[in-house]
Amino acid sequence: MPSKTKTPKDTALVYNQGTFRNSALVRQQTVAAYLFLLPALVFFCLFVVVPMVMCLVTSFFDYRMGKPLTFVGFAQYIKMFKDPIFLKALKNTFILVIVAVPAVAIFSLWVSSTIYKMHAFTRSFYRCVFYLPVVTGTVAVAVVWKWMFNKYTGILNYILSSLGLIEQNISWLGDERTALACIILILFTTSIGQPIVLYIAALGNVDPSLIDAAQVDGANNFQVFWHIKWPQIMPTTLYILVITTINTFQCYALIQLLTSGGPNHATDTIMYYIYYQAFKLNDYGYGDAMGVVLAIIIAVLSAVQFKVTGSGSTD
Amino acid sequence: MKKQVSLALAAVMAAGMLTACGGGAASSAPASxxxxxxxxxxxxxxxxxxxxxxxxxxxxxxxxxxxxxxxxxxxxxxxxxxxxxxxxxxxxxxxxxxxxxxxxxxxxxxxxxxxxxxxxxxxxxxxxxxxxxxxxxxxxxxxxxxxxxxxxxxxxxxxxxxxxxxxxxxxxxxxTTHTMAINKEMFEAADALQYINEDGTWTTENFEKALQALKDSGVDTTCIVYCGAQGGDQGTRALVNNLYSGKFTSADHQTYTADSAENKKALQQLVDWSNAGLISYDASFAAADELQLFANGTIAMSFCWNASNQNQYASSVTFTPMPVAFPSDDGVPELCGxxxxxxxxxxxxxxxxxxxxxxxxxxxxxxxxxxxxxxxxxxxxxxxxxxxxxxxxxxxxxxxxxxxxxxxLGDYYNVAPAWAEQRTEWWNMLQRCFMGTAVDESVQTYIDNCNAAIAAA
Missing domain, CATH: 3.40.190.10 (Periplasmic binding protein-like II)
Known part of the structure; x- marks a missing residue:
């Protein structure tokens, strides 16, 4: 049979039919995707977007239990920045973030760098050990630390006095000079689990051929780390920094369980103060205004972290 | 573009924060x-x-x-x-x-x-x-x-x-009335029971003598003024009010009177005893922590006792917990109810x-x-x-x-306005007093904050 040569017209027809079929397929897939997303979107809207908008709106009202809702404009925000306890909570929160976030990131990276090359069993063992505080309930963790820090029966004072390092027992959580440091220590131990697991995975994914090539070219360990590994684990670092920062800003449970913000507001954090104002004193409007400010602070800091770590130029 | 996407992502993550703050803002405002x-x-x-x-x-x-x-x-x-x-x-x-x-x-x-x-x-x-x-x-x-x-x-x-x-x-x-409790055996060993009347009352002067006797007998921690949170705060309130017969509120329960001469004298006395090592304070302790140490036999007294606690701890203690009234200058206590x-x-x-x-x-x-x-x-x-x-x-x-x-049983003043705020202010005031802030200043801050809360209520 003589072969039938396709004319340009035939080709265009086939192409158009394919495009039509592709468009239908894309539409079908899009609808399916949205249907799959729908439950999550509904929950997201109901439990994130709606409360978020309500929080913003009510921050402009004097909103307390048993009192009429009164529009007060920016009065809550003005009151906030004249409130010495809020300012102290803000300062404490920044101290927590400035100390805990870099400490968590650096320590996690150091531990991960040390163990990621180990035998799989050993690596898993260390991963479990460091991840244990993450899966342990916050209440259990807080109770154990509270025992250890107890002035009269705590093991910390017992060890230090046994070694002759202290003459009198210290009320670790009851002394303005030590309470915040104790919170930072506990926060540190409960925060390093996830970064370590993430760093181990990220370091394991670094292309070994690049490391070999660099070493053949005479690069030392630091140069290999700085020029080969560090750029490749940068997205993980960014994620860890952002998540740890947000978690640290949200530090509430430890404060509630261990110090209730004391002594003398030495461990008040913004999150705890929001809880205190909104749920202890039922001043929802003021609590909401503080929540808005906290959200803005976190947004700005996260943006700075994106900028500084240069994630905008990767992809 | 990429930067914008990144910034948008950061904004979304931060916006999620608002959820935590908006949850309680239910739509019942008009109802209230x-x-x-x-x-x-x-x-x-x-x-x-x-x-x-x-x-x-x-x-x-x-x-x-x-x-x-x-x-x-x-x-x-x-x-x-x-x-x-x-x-x-x-x-x-x-x-x-x-x-x-x-x-x-x-x-x-x-x-x-x-x-x-x-x-x-x-x-x-x-x-x-x-x-x-x-x-x-x-x-x-x-x-x-x-x-x-x-x-x-x-x-x-x-x-x-x-x-x-x-x-x-x-x-x-x-x-019920809230009382103190003492470890009877510790007091006997220190020959300090003599300072307590048969009906369980005692004077401020005898309380101090008992503290000294306990210290002299080797008791490391006689008692703890707990001020870590509001739990059991009636104990510390009763202690302060009774030492020199102060009142916690005005008679009509409309104002707080921690700034009375009697109450300030009592607070100063507690600080002085603490500085002298006769008593301890702990800003990380609430009443439950203090009770546990009392039940363990670590400390000689509890400021948070009542019939229910006596029942609860009866099986776990290895000594005789003896309920006593709070010490007062005239020997006639006014107990919190x-x-x-x-x-x-x-x-x-x-x-x-x-x-x-x-x-x-x-x-x-x-x-x-x-x-x-x-x-x-x-x-x-x-x-x-x-x-x-x-x-x-x-x-x-x-x-x-x-x-x-x-x-x-004394005046039931717990119905005073801004009670919830007052409770927090109370233990914060105790913390300030024991941490070196002058009693006058600490009390004034407490009064100012309570008054502000009353005005806002």
Missing amino acids: SAPASSTAESTAASTEAAAGDALSADITLWTYPVGNFKDETAVGEVIANFNAKYPGINVKVEYLDYANGDDQVTAAIEAGTTPDIILEGPERLVANWGAKGKMLDISDLWTDEQTKDIAAVSESVVAACKNADGVYYEFPLCM GIWGFGIFDNGDATRAAAAKEFVKFVCEDPDQAVESVRMTGFFPVRASLGDVYAGTADADRMAQFSGFMPY
Whole structure:
């Protein structure tokens, strides 16, 4: 049979039919995707977007239990920045973030760098050990630390006095000079689990051929780390920094369980103060205004972290 | 573009933060602004009509852990007894604790899902939720007979259960006085029992002598002024007020009087004793922590004791915990009281309100049940007609130790305005005093903050 040569017209027809079929397929897939997303979107809207908008709106009202809702404009925000306890909570929160976030990131990276090359069993063992505080309930963790820090029966004072390092027992959580440091220590131990697991995975994914090539070219360990590994684990670092920062800003449970913000507001954090104002004193409007400010602070800091770590130029 | 995407992502993550802050901002604001009294009146009026009929309703009871009212089996028996007389009323119970109970009630109020009945004290039922228009006026339960019966035990109880306008929001069941406790064996070993009178009272001067005797006998920590949180704060309040016969509020309960000369003198005395090593303070301790150390035998005294604690710790202590009054300069203490009873939330349902009232009356008034109800709490009856509910029981001796303190029951000032704010300010003030801030300055901050809270209330 003589072969039938396709004319340009035939080709265009086939192409158009394919495009039509592709468009239908894309539409079908899009609808399916949205249907799959729908439950999550509904929950997201109901439990994130709606409360978020309500929080913003009510921050402009004097909103307390048993009192009429009164529009007060920016009065809550003005009151906030004249409130010495809020300012102290803000300062404490920044101290927590400035100390805990870099400490968590650096320590996690150091531990991960040390163990990621180990035998799989050993690596898993260390991963479990460091991840244990993450899966342990916050209440259990807080109770154990509270025992250890107890002035009269705590093991910390017992060890230090046994070694002759202290003459009198210290009320670790009851002394303005030590309470915040104790919170930072506990926060540190409960925060390093996830970064370590993430760093181990990220370091394991670094292309070994690049490391070999660099070493053949005479690069030392630091140069290999700085020029080969560090750029490749940068997205993980960014994620860890952002998540740890947000978690640290949200530090509430430890404060509630261990110090209730004391002594003398030495461990008040913004999150705890929001809880205190909104749920202890039922001043929802003021609590909401503080929540808005906290959200803005976190947004700005996260943006700075994106900028500084240069994630905008990767992809 | 990439930067914009990154920034947008950061903004979304940060925006998620708002969720934590907006959760409690429920849409009940307009409801809370409605005049509560009119709602209460209408519900109360229609309650009268429904009460005469055979009631059929599903009601909920929330109990704070008042004695055995935290125990499902014990409460189940009460409900079974109630249902024997009122088979149509189904009572569902939820058990609260003091750590989270207030938050749960607050959330329920905001969500419009409050229970019908709640068991707690006037500081919450009257001064907090009642003042905010959330409770039902239950003055109809306060018949002349009931009022006389309760007043015969203590006029303070009657006064505490109603607001300044005379509207009753609580129907009381039981009461107690909060005391101190000493480790009797430690005191004996230090020859310090001589400073305590036979009736358990002692003077400030003798208290100091006892502290010195305990230290001299080698007791490392005599007692701890706990100020880590508000739990058990009645102990530290009673300690401060009694040392030099100060008052906690004005007589009309409208202002706080920590700045009186007597109270400031007492605070300074405590700081001086602390500096001298006679007592300790701990800003990380609440009453529960102090009680545990007392029960362990680590410290010689507890500032947070009552009949219920005596019962709770009886099996775990290896010494004799002896209840004593707080020391006072004249030897005549004014002890803080605890009053517990029932309140009914105004849920706008006359039938449920009527059923709730029947339940409350049954638990508090029924000739057979009332005695059992009081025994369940581990405290004392507020009704003279019930007599000695512990006579002939295994608890008779233990309760007799505490009944001797009932005449020293002081003013029930817990219904003062801005009570919740005051509680936080109180332990913060103690922390400041013990950490070196001048007593005058610390007290003034406390007073200023309380006044600001009262003005905002």
